[in-house]
Every structure is written in structure tokens, then in C-alpha cells.
Amino acid sequence: MGRRRRTNATLMSVAAAAGVSRQTVSNVLNAPDRVAIDTRARVESAIESLHYRPNRAARSLRTQVSRLIGYCIMPATPGMLNPVLDRFAHAITEAASDRGFHILLFTTAGGRAGLDRYAELLSQLTVDGFILSDTVVGDPRQGWLTERGVPFVAFGRAWRNEEQGAWVDVDxxxxxxxxxxxxxxxxxxxxxxxxxxxxxxxxxxxxxxxxxxxxxxxxxxxxxxxxxxxxxxxxxxxxxxxxxxxxxxxxxxxxxxxxxxxxxxxxxxxxxxxxxxxxxxxxxxxxxxxxxxxxxxxxPIEEAGRAVVNMLLSRLNAIERGTSSSESGADVDAVAHLLLKPTxxxxxxxxxxxxxxxxx
Amino acid sequence: MGRRRRTNATLMSVAAAAGVSRQTVSNVLNAPDRVAIDTRARVESAIESLHYRPNRAARSLRTQVSRLIGYCIMPATPGMLNPVLDRFAHAITEAASDRGFHILLFTTAGGRAGLDRYAELLSQLTVDGFILSDTVVGDPRQGWLTERGVPFVAFGRAWRNEEQGAWVDVDxxxxxxxxxxxxxxxxxxxxxxxxxxxxxxxxxxxxxxxxxxxxxxxxxxxxxxxxxxxxxxxxxxxxxxxxxxxxxxxxxxxxxxxxxxxxxxxxxxxxxxxxxxxxxxxxxxxxxxxxxxxxxxxxPIEEAGRAVVNMLLSRLNAIERGTSSSESGADVDAVAHLLLKPTxxxxxxxxxxxxxxxxx
DNA sequence: AACCAGATTTTGAACGATCAAACAAGCACG
DNA sequence: CGTGCTTGTTTGATCGTTCAAAATCTGGTT
Structure with a gap:
């Protein structure tokens, strides 16, 4: 039997079903207030019945935004306790998913050598930004990312240069x-x-x-x-x-x-x-x-995870809206720090x- | 200064730099043997000097393949020991990355309710396949995915129906x-x-x-x-x-x-x-x-992680090559099981x- | 000189979405 | 009655890649 690759519904097929044009369907999804109320209802029911989901690759190609966040996990040190990873990973995954984002895992060699991976993910446009953790004193990543204007938020302070990039940490x-x-x-x-x-x-x-x-x-x-x-x-x-x-x-x-x-x-x-x-x-x-x-x-690891994601997403939004260009760039690059109280x-x-x- | 979105090199810009056409550059990357040896060298040096990386979204849109693997992590049960997650996550991330794939994290509600998420990721073409873990007796996921012909490999047997889908487990x-x-x-x-x-x-x-x-x-x-x-x-x-x-x-x-x-x-x-x-x-x-x-x-968690990824990728390759269509579909759907020995x-x-x- | 096979390279046409601008319709105003 | 404004909808172009087929070149054959 079948098992052939299922052909998913597209904007065009939904448009045809609802008797409107591509762009109207697109508007129903991205700017519903621009669409007349009854047209919207018609389109929405077509979306529903065709199980339409916008194709991520197409959207991402056009908008230059992937809605993916890179999270680098360190090699688990055997015998060492890593009390944080699973709770934190879960927290950021959940928080990101609530806002239509996903977490992409990757690993690197430590230190400066590992920076290539970050560059690769960026230039491929695979991710929009990064979440860092396990930051260390003299960590090269914050500086490197800041230089290139890459959005990121670290879980853990930039110890050497507090002003470098956004972070969330526990006091x-x-x-x-x-x-x-x-x-x-x-x-x-x-x-x-x-x-x-x-x-x-x-x-x-x-x-x-x-x-x-x-x-x-x-x-x-x-x-x-x-x-x-x-x-x-x-x-x-x-x-x-x-x-x-x-x-x-x-x-x-x-x-x-x-x-x-x-x-x-x-x-x-x-x-x-x-x-x-x-x-x-x-x-x-x-x-x-x-x-x-x-x-x-x-x-409060879960809280920290949520905060990291929120902070990163607000930076991404700011950039998307062009706020980052010359004049009003300051507020995006404004250093955002959050120090949570433990119990x-x-x-x-x-x-x-x-x-x-x-x-x- | 600047910090504007960096415009990455594209196939076209590399082609221009090397004095060839788009497609030749594409061939250098995907089918090097079709390109004359000196042309190849010229293109490769252009790629190098422009730091070109193929755009994932564009490639994915054209080929209908995302090179992303979904991995669902369960809510960390507080106080419960999860000895596996971080080692396993690291192992699959590493193994996938060696083959040009990445791991995408997501979470779901347990049981049948969570299946929507799988459907969503699939219909958006966000992921090519799934890695399951924390499988339980009577887990609905294997059956659901098998029905739809979705490639997946579970870490943990399908306890109720051993023949259902591929798995790696520890004996x-x-x-x-x-x-x-x-x-x-x-x-x-x-x-x-x-x-x-x-x-x-x-x-x-x-x-x-x-x-x-x-x-x-x-x-x-x-x-x-x-x-x-x-x-x-x-x-x-x-x-x-x-x-x-x-x-x-x-x-x-x-x-x-x-x-x-x-x-x-x-x-x-x-x-x-x-x-x-x-x-x-x-x-x-x-x-x-x-x-x-x-x-x-x-x-042997690391070994299991590598095995899961290898098994999944070989299924993905098989499908891509069309092996899954009617006649010779059997060998893809062939149940692949691997039982590792602990120490x-x-x-x-x-x-x-x-x-x-x-x-x- | 004409022809052909093979190797190499190039040219349209997609993939599925969004942006920007054009278009159509409805309504108020001078 | 034409003009301008608002609201809603459609059209063309584009993002960067790969597929399929066409075009070019090379050298050997007849």
C-alpha cells in the first residue's frame, strides 16, 4: 500500500478551496485584521478541512527568518553532575514552542575552535539566534557573537565583561x-x-x-x-x-x-x-x-529558561522590525540582564x- | 557601526566569482564527479573565499527534505532521576551532526494527545523523521507513525508489538x-x-x-x-x-x-x-x-544514540531514493532491531x- | 565533411511562501 | 459627477536552491 510521501496542502490549494487568492490566505494567517470577517471564516474552514500548515522552508526562504534557536550542549563530563541540562533544556523548549519557535541542538569543541559551528549555523540561515549556557570566564563566544551582531542570550553572566550581550543568571x-x-x-x-x-x-x-x-x-x-x-x-x-x-x-x-x-x-x-x-x-x-x-x-531553572527565551525573542522581534538599523539601534543592543533569586x-x-x- | 543583517553569499554570487553558472556550483557541492577538475578547483576556491554555505531553507524547499530530526523530551519529573537524557541527547546530536543533520527538540503532552505535535512538525516539513525515547507499554506513537509511513527509530522497544517500527534498546x-x-x-x-x-x-x-x-x-x-x-x-x-x-x-x-x-x-x-x-x-x-x-x-547510552541515528538516517536515505514505493518497499519497512549489551x-x-x- | 557519443556546462522551471504595489469597490464630500 | 479616502483583494516579483532538459564542446569514426 501507499506510504508515498504525502503531498501537503499549500497556500494555493487552500486558496482554490476557499475561492480566494494566495495572498488572502496568507493574510488570514499573518494579518487577520486585514481580511473581511466572512472571507476569513471561509478561509479558516478551508485551512481546517485541508489540515493546512504553512511550509516552514518556504516561509523561511522568503522572510530570511528560521524560527529556530540554536542551543549548544557540552559534552557530558562523565561522573560529573550536570544538574541543569535536562531541566533547562525542557524549559527553553517549552517556552520557545509557545511562541512558534524550536530549539536546535548542536555541539562544538570548547573554546575558540568551536566558533565555526556557530558561524556555519548562521550563514546557512539555520538559526536566528543562540542560547548559550555553561559560560566560563573569558568565554570567547559572547564577544564573537556581539561583534557580528548575532542575537543571543546567555544563561550565566559574561564574567569578564558584564556589558557584553544579554544574560540571565541566578544570584x-x-x-x-x-x-x-x-x-x-x-x-x-x-x-x-x-x-x-x-x-x-x-x-x-x-x-x-x-x-x-x-x-x-x-x-x-x-x-x-x-x-x-x-x-x-x-x-x-x-x-x-x-x-x-x-x-x-x-x-x-x-x-x-x-x-x-x-x-x-x-x-x-x-x-x-x-x-x-x-x-x-x-x-x-x-x-x-x-x-x-x-x-x-x-x-529557579525553569524560570531562567523562560526568561532566556523571552529575552531572545524580544531581541529577534526588534531586529526584524528594523529597529536595529543605525539610528535607534541602541535599544536593541541595550544590555539586558536578569538576576534571579534562588531559594x-x-x-x-x-x-x-x-x-x-x-x-x- | 553596521550590525546590519549580513547578506550571505549565494550560489549566484559564487558562480559570478568563479565565472561559471549556478548549476555548476551546485554540482560541485552535490555531484563533484560531474564537474571538470579545473573548474571544480576554481569554484571551490571561490566558495572558500566568499565563505559560501548553501541556504538551508532554499535547499529544503526544493528538495522537500529538511535534514532535521525531531526528538521529543519528556517533562522532567521532579525528584526523579533521569540518568539518560543528557548523555543520549549529546550522543544523537553528535552523530547527527557528523552526517549533516540536526536535532530539533520538542515537547508534548503524554499519550495520544501529544500526537498533534508530531503531525504539526511533519506537515510543516520541519523534520524528516523522529527519534523516540521513554517509550512505554502501549505507547501509541509507534503505531501512529508507522501508519503514516513516517520514518522513526525508538530508543526502547515497542513492548506490546515488537514488530512495530525500528528500535534500539539495551538488553x-x-x-x-x-x-x-x-x-x-x-x-x-x-x-x-x-x-x-x-x-x-x-x-x-x-x-x-x-x-x-x-x-x-x-x-x-x-x-x-x-x-x-x-x-x-x-x-x-x-x-x-x-x-x-x-x-x-x-x-x-x-x-x-x-x-x-x-x-x-x-x-x-x-x-x-x-x-x-x-x-x-x-x-x-x-x-x-x-x-x-x-x-x-x-x-551503553552513547553507542545506543549513535545506533539510533544511523538507523534513522539509513531509512531516510532509502525513502529519498524512492525505494519505499510499492514493489521494493519491504526492505525499508523491514523491522530493524538492535539489542545492545550492558556492562x-x-x-x-x-x-x-x-x-x-x-x-x- | 558529416556524424555521433560522451563529457561538461548552461538554461528554464519549479519548490511555497511573503512583500510591495496595483487594483476594485464602497462611501463621503465639495 | 468627479475626486479622494478607506477597506478588501489580487497580481507580479522574489527568496536561493535543485531538477530536467537543452546546449555546447571534444574527439573519434566513417
Missing amino acids: GAAGVTLAVEHVYGLGHRRIAFIGWPGGSGVGDDRLAGYESSCARLGVTPLVVRDVGGIEQGRVLAHRVLDAPDPPTALVCVSDADALGALRAVTERGLRPGHDVAVVGFDDISSAGMPGFDLTSVSQ LVIRSSSDPTTAMETPR | GAAGVTLAVEHVYGLGHRRIAFIGWPGGSGVGDDRLAGYESSCARLGVTPLVVRDVGGIEQGRVLAHRVLDAPDPPTALVCVSDADALGALRAVTERGLRPGHDVAVVGFDDISSAGMPGFDLTSVSQ LVIRSSSDPTTAMETPR
Whole structure:
């Protein structure tokens, strides 16, 4: 039987069915207010009955707009936790789809070498703009894209040059402040911070939150640092707990470090939450597991995804309307930043009264 | 300055630069053997110096092929572990890109309601085919797509009707067999299986592996079941360990259940690996963490991703060449199945000799 | 010199939509 | 009654590529 390529309805076939011209059908779709009410109804029912959908390629060829957004995903680092990708990917897909856009995945080599891929997708007119994530300090992409006037929004600040391009980010400093205030409110006065080396934008941001809230609360700051990871967190936690007059609360720059710290605490025969409070950052899926039940700063990833898409689409619209040309170009290129506030999910690693019931 | 929309090179501009006609340039790209060797060189250098890339929309409009593959991602269940998405997404993106294709993300409502989206993407000619994942028993998608002759490959079997469409899957039975043989090899003779309710394809597959290897090794099977999850695994583990003559090894249908089982073992004052071996399935990122160090069956996700893409592309090629029409249609519609073997990652939850070093 | 086969290149004609401008009809106004 | 304005609809051209067929060139044959 058949299975031949189904020939889809076209503007012409719909026009014929409704007894009007191509352009009228096109207007029904793109500028309904220009069409007389009864003509519109007639065309709409023809569209309905023929299951007509405008051909994307044809539209895109004519308008020079693809309604596709490029999203580069990084090679998954084995063993590394990527708490963000799937939630973020889902959020941007959903948000884009509500506005008639789609997300196109691609991968590149890291750093400057990968820029070719961006160029390729652009010059083929495959995508209208990009969503960046996993931005790093000194990331070449923002500068490269800005130079070429390519619309993009990054999830994560451009750490070196804040004014470069639009971004949405989660306020790490505010997150750590929540964490410090939480343990302070529980009575802790010796609060250590387990961090990453200086120079990573994310790590420095979170550290800044620690330092400022210590200053405000009159707590003497105690910072230890390593490259990050479960094992590193464990070692650092042991180190600060070995000190005379050790801290009673450990605020960590990431959940991986916090899980290590948690382990160190148990290894010393101390009870997390009771004897030493541990707080992480990211609220990865393991955090809520029994056995960890880690208090953690949770990022509003879905909200960030929606915001990134909205910001990108408004830039695309602005460009489409020619706003970007010489005179009034400023408002398109206006730097758009959005810093979202994270929330603190309190679990028993910091507050034993929230311990999960463990029925038997 | 500028920032105006960059006008890309076209076939015509390249042709002018090289002193040939449109079609010759097109031939250099699509059928180089038809072009004289020196003409080809001239055209190629013109392409190079103008940075020409064929316009996707135009090509797609003419050829009726988009070189885009749709991939539907499911709403991330909060708190649930999705060990697969990011690795799989990355693998298919990479594999597709090697062959000039791209992955287009979309989301749908589950079940039959979501089928509209597939129809929409198809009738707009946005995508050439689909990759399905998270297939469930009684999934309507395979049947729907097959009926319409839409090329697709599923990651995961069509559980109810194995002949329906192409799929790649990981052999769950083989995975559990590895697990059972592993603990048997360590001397365990009372081996229980913590499973899911009957009726889930994946769960039944894995259970089948348990039952057949028990039969082969002469082990009395002991199966307990619940809906799955950390808490359920913990409760089930307690139940079997409460029995007289309790098992010394727990093979679990998933890592979530295994993590629960692990916790149950420690709660009883037993040492995982020494007193009771615990094995999971999926090798989620938490599995390797200190504190768990869970032996687990690991799926070759990257390989599966590549296989899915290859299978889909070969179907697309076949259709493009008209092979699908009446007479020789059989070989395209030939059911293509690929069952990959998982591997066992042995850690200290089953074999204490592999315990991680825990320096201080 | 005429002819032919093969290799190479060029020329119309699509693909299906939108833009820009032209056209038609209806109505008010001087 | 002609003119201008508004509203609604249609027509030609175009986006950049590939298909199909026609045109040109080359060299060998008869």
C-alpha cells in the first residue's frame, strides 16, 4: 500500500478551496485584521478541512527568518553532575514552542575552535539566534557573537565583561547569603565556607555572598578552597574540622562539595544537622535522597529558561522590525540582564527538626 | 557601526566569482564527479573565499527534505532521576551532526494527545523523521507513525508489538544476568530481586534475566515488588532481610531501588558488600559517589544514540531514493532491531575488595 | 565533411511562501 | 459627477536552491 510521501496542502490549494487568492490566505494567517470577517471564516474552514500548515522552508526562504534557536550542549563530563541540562533544556523548549519557535541542538569543541559551528549555523540561515549556557570566564563566544551582531542570550553572566550581550543568571551571592543566614538563625556562629579556587566566576560570586553576610552578621569568615568535587569537599571539611575551635556549620559552593563534607562529618562520628550543619548549592537530585537529605540552595531553572527565551525573542522581534538599523539601534543592543533569586531548601543536614520520617 | 543583517553569499554570487553558472556550483557541492577538475578547483576556491554555505531553507524547499530530526523530551519529573537524557541527547546530536543533520527538540503532552505535535512538525516539513525515547507499554506513537509511513527509530522497544517500527534498546535481561552471575561468583547463593510491578516492559525484561539466571545457576528465586523508588527499595529490602534465612545479595531493578536497599542494609547494622551485596541498574551519577559506591549495570547510552541515528538516517536515505514505493518497499519497512549489551560496573556495594581508598 | 557519443556546462522551471504595489469597490464630500 | 479616502483583494516579483532538459564542446569514426 501507499506510504508515498504525502503531498501537503499549500497556500494555493487552500486558496482554490476557499475561492480566494494566495495572498488572502496568507493574510488570514499573518494579518487577520486585514481580511473581511466572512472571507476569513471561509478561509479558516478551508485551512481546517485541508489540515493546512504553512511550509516552514518556504516561509523561511522568503522572510530570511528560521524560527529556530540554536542551543549548544557540552559534552557530558562523565561522573560529573550536570544538574541543569535536562531541566533547562525542557524549559527553553517549552517556552520557545509557545511562541512558534524550536530549539536546535548542536555541539562544538570548547573554546575558540568551536566558533565555526556557530558561524556555519548562521550563514546557512539555520538559526536566528543562540542560547548559550555553561559560560566560563573569558568565554570567547559572547564577544564573537556581539561583534557580528548575532542575537543571543546567555544563561550565566559574561564574567569578564558584564556589558557584553544579554544574560540571565541566578544570584549566587544571594543564595549563599540565604544559606549563611539560615545556619546563623539556627544559632551557629562559627561558619566555614568550602569553595573553589578564585577566578571561576560562579565560585567567586558565591564566595562574595559568604563574605558579605559574614561581615553583616559579625561572623569571622573562614574560607578553604580546592578545585571542587566530592572528594575535595570531604578533604576540605576534614581540614577545617581538625582546626582548634572548629566551625559548627559548613556552607559549600556546590552540592558535590557538600556531599563530600557530609561524608567527612559522618566519618568523624558527628551527626550532620545535630553537631555540624552542612549546606550545599544547586539542589541536585541526589541532595534530597535519604542518607544525604542535604539542605541546598535551589536555582529557579525553569524560570531562567523562560526568561532566556523571552529575552531572545524580544531581541529577534526588534531586529526584524528594523529597529536595529543605525539610528535607534541602541535599544536593541541595550544590555539586558536578569538576576534571579534562588531559594533555600531546608533539609536535615542543617536542621534535624526537618528529618524525614523513616518508618519501618 | 553596521550590525546590519549580513547578506550571505549565494550560489549566484559564487558562480559570478568563479565565472561559471549556478548549476555548476551546485554540482560541485552535490555531484563533484560531474564537474571538470579545473573548474571544480576554481569554484571551490571561490566558495572558500566568499565563505559560501548553501541556504538551508532554499535547499529544503526544493528538495522537500529538511535534514532535521525531531526528538521529543519528556517533562522532567521532579525528584526523579533521569540518568539518560543528557548523555543520549549529546550522543544523537553528535552523530547527527557528523552526517549533516540536526536535532530539533520538542515537547508534548503524554499519550495520544501529544500526537498533534508530531503531525504539526511533519506537515510543516520541519523534520524528516523522529527519534523516540521513554517509550512505554502501549505507547501509541509507534503505531501512529508507522501508519503514516513516517520514518522513526525508538530508543526502547515497542513492548506490546515488537514488530512495530525500528528500535534500539539495551538488553535488560542480559544486564541482570551479569549482576546475578557476579554475586554468584562471589559466593552468594541466596539472591533476592527487588523489582517493579508486572506490566512495565523494562521491569519485566530485567526480571526475566533474573529468573532465567536463577534457573541456570540452581538458585531459588525470591522476588519482591513495588512501584519503585528509593523509599520503596528500602522498605522491600527490609522485608526480605526480615525473613528467616534471608538473602545475602540484593539485585535491584534500578539504582533508585538499590540506593534504598543500601540504606536498609546500613540501618540494620550490616555492611554493604561484606554482609549483603547490593547491585543496581543504570549506573546513575550518584551510584559512584562515596557513601554509596554502588555496583551497577551500566548502559551503553552513547553507542545506543549513535545506533539510533544511523538507523534513522539509513531509512531516510532509502525513502529519498524512492525505494519505499510499492514493489521494493519491504526492505525499508523491514523491522530493524538492535539489542545492545550492558556492562557491569563493580564497586564496593557488592565487592568490598574494590573499596575506594579513603585517605585523610 | 558529416556524424555521433560522451563529457561538461548552461538554461528554464519549479519548490511555497511573503512583500510591495496595483487594483476594485464602497462611501463621503465639495 | 468627479475626486479622494478607506477597506478588501489580487497580481507580479522574489527568496536561493535543485531538477530536467537543452546546449555546447571534444574527439573519434566513417
